[in-house]
Amino acid sequence: MNRASKLLLISLTLLSAAACTPVKSWERGNLARPEMSFTPDPLARQIQDHIYHSKEGSSSVVAGSGGGCGCN
Amino acid sequence: MKFFAALASSLLISMSVSAADVGTPAPAFTVDALKNATAAKINLADYKGKVVYVDFWASWCGPCKRSFPKLEELRTKYKSKGFEVIAINMDEDLANANEFLKKIPVTFPVGTDPKGTIAQTYRVQGLPTAYIIDRQGAIGHVITGFNEKTELDTIEAAATKLLGN
């Protein structure tokens, strides 16, 4: 937990530091590229998370809807 | 709570900005021409007396792709009444803009503002953003985004109103 809160602090600091140099809306061409999305291939993410979670101890805490186990 | 402080300040910043105001004179500009212009530069002042649709766009912007054929149609329809479209490209790499124009050809003048100087004076918040400038050179209407189902009618209504038909 302690490590987690440290990481959270670091990430928030990064976020707020970055806010000092705002990127203009027309400078977001690179960010609009498909490979810059957080989840470029949602179906791949879905099936791979499903497999990881059925073979590892950390089930998806973030999972929206959709479930089932398929675990054996 | 640092998080909430950061959140609150973000909200404050977001409230203090908006695009150039309706009713104020449209900021003057001269941009390098990219396509369909009669000279090397496009100067807004040369279009005084016309209703001008100034469109800020980029090749990577999805709605911009859909807006171009519609703008072309609109321009063809109202050109004789004094309607003009000036599209200002925001791509840093002009090759991307040229590729876009090859795929979606238009006949209205296209200029380029790769450093965003003009976009800055117009306080553009997102792409596409368009300003309909009336015959007196004042901003008559601001269009953000492009939705062919709803916005196109609004644009046409605003343009015809400004054209005085």
Add this chain to the structure above:
Amino acid sequence: MKKNINAKNSPVLLALTTAAMILPGISKKADANPMDQATTFDAKHSIYEEGALPGLSGSSARERYTINATQFKFKTPVLEDSEIGVSGVFESMSGASPWYVRRTADGKLEQVMSGATIDEERTELGASYRSFNKTTNSENTLSAGYSEENDYRSLSFGFSGVFYVNQQLTTLEYGVNTSKDYIDASDPNLFVPIYPARPTNEMKNRLGMMLGASHIATKNTLVSATLSYALLDGYLSDPYKMVYVNNKLVPDNRPYWNEQFALTLMLREFFPSVNGALHVDYRFYSSTWNVDSHTLELAWYQNLGAGWQIIPSIRTYTQTQAEFYAPVYDTARTDGYYSNDYRLSDFDANSAQLKVVKAFERFNLSFTYETYDSSGDNPGLVSYDFYSIGTSIKF
């Protein structure tokens, strides 16, 4: 220069212009990049093949466990600022499954597999509705899902939202989701009276929530942090697994309550000079069963021109064991919790993946290969190969 062409400086026009300017909604604030509406269809077929287990024995001739999964997702705009989506997953699984762990005469641990080959299918269907609100610059999504296999059914609902703030440099996300699962083990009386009947009519409830923020740090950098929490209660054991306690086999039995916490950090960095992007995903996970884990994923997206893209990636995972876990129990526990499930053991896993994507004008094709290996003290830990072919079509 020609000036004032077609100028009509009439008082009527002036009046009209003024009227247009004061019309409600016309002078509204400029919103940044609203939702880009498009109709898309994605489909993927994947094959998962487990490797042979090293410490294997038991009645079954070892059959490799395989899964064939077909997925699809369709979304299309409805109304002016909203879209609906439907998705599905069809899976068929076959092979033997781990039954219990035993200690051999020479003191080694060995995984015993269930005798029968399992052959089953799972169907999952989902639907979602997403709407964009221009005035508040926010988005909301409602989703529902249903999954069914012969011994397991799950019903789930989710609500999530996004706020675009700070000139759209920052997005704030939140969400809640809940699911109810029904567990009905197949062949409940297969080993009665030697072993107790397998559980039927069991239930499991899940309530999850998350809070996240993502931010445009530079024109080539995106960062995000997400905190999530889930609470599970009900039947959380494995209905088919048995455990050796004092040289006697008893059913797998886990606490009826588990709280899970996760922090996910993501970085996306574009490198214009090489036309490629780096993805870094890190996740810390902790649960009240004392399973703590760290996951690190690194991926490189290299654009090669002519629509080709090649994506190598690696993933490394490490977890601690559940408080009550043991491969074999020599003494009984006072709380009565027993599990020898490799998923609750102390282990590390590594995987490497290669994906190739070819983009065309309106669709793309992708091929993926992944190899996964895990190591720890549990003899049931898996290694597998994963193959996938997919397409994404934009209408």
